[in-house]
Amino acid sequence: MADTCCHSAVIGAASKLLGREATARDVVQLAVDGRAGRGLPYGLEPGGPLTERDRDEDSRRLAAESLAAGDPTGWFERLYAESAMGEAIVPWDSQTPHxxxxxxxxxxxxxxxxxxxxxxxxxxxxxxxxxxxxxxxxxxxxxxxxxxxxxxxxxxxxxxxxxxxxxxxxxxxxxxxxxxxxxxxxxxxxxxxxxxxxxxxxxxxxxxxxxxxxxxxxxxxxxxxxxxxxxxxxxxxxxxxxxxxxxxxxxxxxxxxxxxxxxxxxxxxxxx
Ligand SMILES: C[S@@+](CC[C@H](N)C(=O)[O-])C[C@H]1O[C@@H](n2cnc3c(N)ncnc32)[C@H](O)[C@@H]1O
Missing domain, CATH: 3.40.50.150 (Vaccinia Virus protein VP39)
Structure with missing residues (x-):
């Protein structure tokens, strides 16, 4: 979870990226909770419990940073690069075809x-x-x-x-x-x-x-x-x-x- 001092910057940039229809709840969800997912978060229910290190933690962190910097796609490279070094989890990597x-x-x-x-x-x-x-x-x-x-x-x-x-x-x-x-x-x-x-x-x-x-x-x-x-x-x-x-x-x-x-x-x- 991002620390409090970063929230306003993240929320500001995320508001722009989410567009006019975004609600404050959406933006807060992106910036603070930020759960990634497949319709529901990548495997998690909104509001469900977070573990110490769930599969979405790295994508949430990197997406929030990238979106806050106005870069909608940069976090994918960082996520895959960190995963290659064993330092991040790619949450959608099921190792099987869909x-x-x-x-x-x-x-x-x-x-x-x-x-x-x-x-x-x-x-x-x-x-x-x-x-x-x-x-x-x-x-x-x-x-x-x-x-x-x-x-x-x-x-x-x-x-x-x-x-x-x-x-x-x-x-x-x-x-x-x-x-x-x-x-x-x-x-x-x-x-x-x-x-x-x-x-x-x-x-x-x-x-x-x-x-x-x-x-x-x-x-x-x-x-x-x-x-x-x-x-x-x-x-x-x-x-x-x-x-x-x-x-x-x-x-x-x-x-x-x-x-x-x-x-x-x-x-x-x-x-x-
Ligand atoms: C949620 S993942 C899904 C990956 C894969 N299709 C799957 O189903 O497992 C989204 C993928 O789209 C890629 N991606 C995101 N934006 C892209 C873009 N603008 N051009 C090409 N690929 C992009 C990401 O790097 C990532 O691999």
Whole structure:
């Protein structure tokens, strides 16, 4: 927990980053409690007990510092770099592909041979490695160079082309270039005012005839945020159908512990 003298600076900067709809409670939650999570904090219930050293402690600390400095993404590099030295925990590192991806991919698209896939915000590579097993020509990127290096070290025989790149930058070489784009919990890791830009960027990667898979923490429109992350609202999820994409299916998935969504979109083939 940040000490009291830092709170006003953190809260001031966090207010700007959270945007107009943030409540004082949201900002305090970010600055003081700051629990990260997947719709709920990364594994924790809001208001639940904190342990001496829970899995979210390092991400909370680094996110609060980075956001207070006006840098919405710098904390990812610091978190992965510290984790590489055994000094921090990456709370979303489950060492397995996301279960909602594993459930979807085998029946959704069949063989990936001859098809290109882009994995957005790939972290330590489990989802990219899983997708590549289906024969996809796989590119995976993350804003953190350390994450990319760690993924390459974890999977030295990988066929995945891991790259360091920023979703918020102009990535023109990948525009309309992929048959499948996999976005899992990256947009939500960014402050709310950056979501529209990030969503447009993700949608823009899908090529003619291609599919976009989005898996994210979800919340009601205007619902509370215990940031980071900033779970996606129904209108944000629907807005992936921009840049010429068409919605295929939006699943609202709720269990007692979390609220998530899995959504798919496609870009009509040129002949359609
Ligand atoms: C919550 S983690 C999810 C990681 C992975 N997709 C997973 O599901 O385990 C968000 C990831 O997005 C990456 N990220 C955040 N902002 C990014 C950006 N602007 N461009 C590319 N990657 C970004 C972070 O470094 C981090 O690896």
């Amino acid at each position: 279960p909602l991806l594993v459930e979807w991919l085998p029946t959704a698209l069949g063989s990936g041979v001859g098809r290109r896939v882009l994995v957005v915000g790939c972290g330590l590579g489990d989802d990219a490695e899983y997708v590549a097993r289906f024969g996809y020509d796989t590119v995976a990127f993350d804003v953190s160079e350390s994450a990319v290096r760690l993924a390459q070290e974890r999977f030295p025989d990988s066929t995945v082309d891991y790259r360091a790149a920023d979703l918020l930058a102009s990535l023109t070489e990948w525009r309309h270039a992929f048959d499948l784009v996999v976005e899992i919990m990256t947009v939500q890791a960014l402050p709310e005012h950056l979501h529209a830009r990030a969503i447009d960027s993700v949608s823009g990667f899908v090529g003619p005839g291609g599919t976009l898979l989005v898996i994210a923490s979800a919340r009601e429109e205007g619902g509370p945020v215990f940031a980071p992350p900033w779970p996606l609202t129904p209108s944000e999820i629907a807005s992936f159908a921009s840049e010429g994409l068409v919605t295929d299916r939006i699943e609202d998935l709720r269990d007692p512990e979390r609220h998530r969504c899995r959504a798919t979109f496609h870009r009509p083939a040129l002949s359609e």
